[in-house]
Amino acid sequence: MSIAKSKLIALINILLITIPFLAINQLQQRVEAFSYPVDWGPKWRNEVASNLKVWFNTTLDPEHRRHFLRAIGFWNSTGTLVTFRIVNTGGNIIVTPDTRRDPPPPCGGGTSNFSDSSGYIYYSRIVVHPNPACASDRRWWVAVATHELGHALGLGHMKYEPYSIMGGAWDRHRLPIPLLDDILALLYLYGPKKPNPVKFFSTYDGSYASKGPAELNGYPYQLEARPRSYSTYTFASLTSTQITLNFYGNLGAMMVANMKYIMNNLYQGGIGFYISYNPTISSNTVFELTITRFYHPNYPPYLFADFRLSYANSPSNKAIISFALETFDASNDAAYLVILAVFHWEDGYTYALAIAYKGTDVLGYVNFDRNVRHYQQGAWYNLYLYPSFAVWSDAGSGRTSQYQFDFVYTQYSK
Amino acid sequence: MDIKTTFIALTSIIILAVVGIIILYQTNPSNTFNTNTAVISTFPTERFNTNTIPIYTSPVISCVKPYNKNYMGWAPVSDLRKYGLGYTEDFAPEYEKNPLLFLKVFDDIIIVVHAKVISLGEAYQDSIIPAEYSLRYKILILDIIINKSPLSLNVGEMIDVYYAVYNLEITKQMYLSGTINVTAPKVIENVDPKHFTGFIMPLDIGNEYVLYLSYDPSKPLKIFAGSPYFVFDSKVYSPDNVIYPVDSEPYTKAFYKVCGMPLFDFINLIKNVNS
Numbered sequence: 042m043s044i045a046k047s048k049l050i051a052l053i054n055i056l057l058i059t060i061p062f063l064a065i066n067q068l069q070q071r072v073e074a075f076s077y078p079v080d081w082g083p084k085w086r087n088e089v090a091s092n093l094k095v096w097f098n099t100t101l102d103p104e105h106r107r108h109f110l111r112a113i114g115f116w117n118s119t120g121t122l123v124t125f126r127i128v129n130t131g132g133n134i135i136v137t138p139d140t141r142r143d144p145p146p147p148c149g150g151g152t153s154n155f156s157d158s159s160g161y162i163y164y165s166r167i168v169v170h171p172n173p174a175c176a177s178d179r180r181w182w183v184a185v186a187t188h189e190l191g192h193a194l195g196l197g198h199m200k201y202e203p204y205s206i207m208g209g210a211w212d213r214h215r216l217p218i219p220l221l222d223d224i225l226a227l228l229y230l231y232g233p234k235k236p237n238p239v240k241f242f243s244t245y246d247g248s249y250a251s252k253g254p255a256e257l258n259g260y261p262y263q264l265e266a267r268p269r270s271y272s273t274y275t276f277a278s279l280t281s282t283q284i285t286l287n288f289y290g291n292l293g294a295m296m297v298a299n300m301k302y303i304m305n306n307l308y309q310g311g312i313g314f315y316i317s318y319n320p321t322i323s324s325n326t327v328f329e330l331t332i333t334r335f336y337h338p339n340y341p342p343y344l345f346a347d348f349r350l351s352y353a354n355s356p357s358n359k360a361i362i363s364f365a366l367e368t369f370d371a372s373n374d375a376a377y378l379v380i381l382a383v384f385h386w387e388d389g390y391t392y393a394l395a396i397a398y399k400g401t402d403v404l405g406y407v408n409f410d411r412n413v414r415h416y417q418q419g420a421w422y423n424l425y426l427y428p429s430f431a432v433w434s435d436a437g438s439g440r441t442s443q444y445q446f447d448f449v450y451t452q453y454s455k
Numbered sequence: 456m457d458i459k460t461t462f463i464a465l466t467s468i469i470i471l472a473v474v475g476i477i478i479l480y481q482t483n484p485s486n487t488f489n490t491n492t493a494v495i496s497t498f499p500t501e502r503f504n505t506n507t508i509p510i511y512t513s514p515v516i517s518c519v520k521p522y523n524k525n526y527m528g529w530a531p532v533s534d535l536r537k538y539g540l541g542y543t544e545d546f547a548p549e550y551e552k553n554p555l556l557f558l559k560v561f562d563d564i565i566i567v568v569h570a571k572v573i574s575l576g577e578a579y580q581d582s583i584i585p586a587e588y589s590l591r592y593k594i595l596i597l598d599i600i601i602n603k604s605p606l607s608l609n610v611g612e613m614i615d616v617y618y619a620v621y622n623l624e625i626t627k628q629m630y631l632s633g634t635i636n637v638t639a640p641k642v643i644e645n646v647d648p649k650h651f652t653g654f655i656m657p658l659d660i661g662n663e664y665v666l667y668l669s670y671d672p673s674k675p676l677k678i679f680a681g682s683p684y685f686v687f688d689s690k691v692y693s694p695d696n697v698i699y700p701v702d703s704e705p706y707t708k709a710f711y712k713v714c715g716m717p718l719f720d721f722i723n724l725i726k727n728v729n730s
Contacts, residue, residue, distance in 0.1 A: 083539075083541070135583060148546060148547040148549070148550070148561075149544070149545045149546040149547055149550070150544075150545050151542065151543065151544040151545065152542070152543050153540060153541065153542050154540075154541040154542075155539055155540055155541075155584075155629060155630075155635070156539040156540075156541065156630075157539060157629075157630055157631070157632070157633030157634075158539070158630055158631050158633070159633065161633070163629075163633045163634055163635070164584075164629075164634075164635050166583075166584065181547075185545065188545060189545065192543045197543070198543065212548070
């Protein structure tokens, strides 16, 4: 046999050996990425998880309370079944400072989950250590709050998972929000949120009450918009007691959600939706979500920021879409803005995207295309938004009606 | 295929297999992570309103087998898991980088003492969780290591302190009923140690501990005692003896047993960390 032939055989051997190892290595990384949460505990019963009542101990520092309210907003915006509500007493979960156990209080938090003999969590207590030496890093504390709430939901640690607030999301991306693997875990545990009609209520005190825009003056709030009806509505008026959202176009052909009026009346900054999609999700379906910033006095209106998702071959022709935005510093016009967009298709495909902004600086950027067959992303622009909101839309069902949205908002302590 | 070709092929396979294994091991983070190693180092002040902690003494922080000469027969910590209690704990990354940070006192209501446990009194149900009690101990203060609080404590003084524990019987009732709405006695006069345990096993009569005391400023007469995340007692712990039950490892990952260091050095270490 010639030397050249020997080298050829050696090369083949190299390939034969290397490829499996590379494949194993990649597989291992994927397993690590997908094995989250490795140490998750019991879960809540679904009927409880969809209405988890959180009670803040009165001794909890208002700053920590606000961090948890933000974290609750994040989890509630994941599009999963999990929904937190704030109550004044009792409830399923208590958030409390720990002045009783194991001094000196270190910087961090802890969660105790109590599960029953059937294996379901029936009570959870989240303890934050109000260490004054580490209270200045607000965003980190929000990450702690989000993380501890994740524990309360039954999620465990995944130390090396970069796309999880239960793992390395904070260290890697400085994002204090649930990311794709958290959402996947919750989808596995609890399933998606059902876009059922909901009442207009304040999660601040857990009571159902109408709130007017005037009450939204201040900082910060969380807004959620949820579909209440699939009938045709015209939202021509905005009264002092009800927020009105105008949609233009017809669902099934094109829907534009215009939140100009709301933002113009409530905040200097504003953001709107421009949503369009084909009536039937097919192999060539393009779902397009355009975020529009407008009505800021210092900026020309209608600057578009958009990303585009192409999706193919959905067997169900249905999509559940959730979208959330959050800001961190409304006192600064160039505010932090974290955007989390999650798209759950009923056939199991999930899209998620998160971005953190401060002014025009992108602080962190994570986009996920796991299980996405076709994915395109457009450009993002500077966005200014003080409230956050979420939209759940039942798409592709051929309805041609406009949506009416009720708002759920949380009033945070100033 | 001749011998030379076979040799080249086999050599390639072996070399690549070794390389592959090395790659696999290098990409497995569990091989490079050790949470039980205490590192004395500085830490960034990004999250802490304090300067770098100067450390001059190297402790020996490894006691695989704790020995407790006065173990009173507390229930195993694992019983908490048995009755449905899961616990996760999260600290700032600085604590993992420098566990000595656990010795640092950030709040003026924290008092650090060296004390001997004299007696055990009642158990008080004092939490929204029915199973949570506080054991009342009487301790004799042997040394006051740190006290920036307005509370006046003296060496030789005996004081009451309270230690957080779980009543396993009540924990079991909660577990079986799936609710916290169970009846629990407010006071238990005669404490049977085998019905109680804590995230860190409760104090034993006759032993000496370095304790971190704290109190609610609105109720300064009720002082809580907590084991520091570093536990030192040369008379309590020995690496060669085990009396604790098998499943009694503390229900916290942040727990370090300090062995082989004279008490004087350990107290100095605490003072240095807090200087």
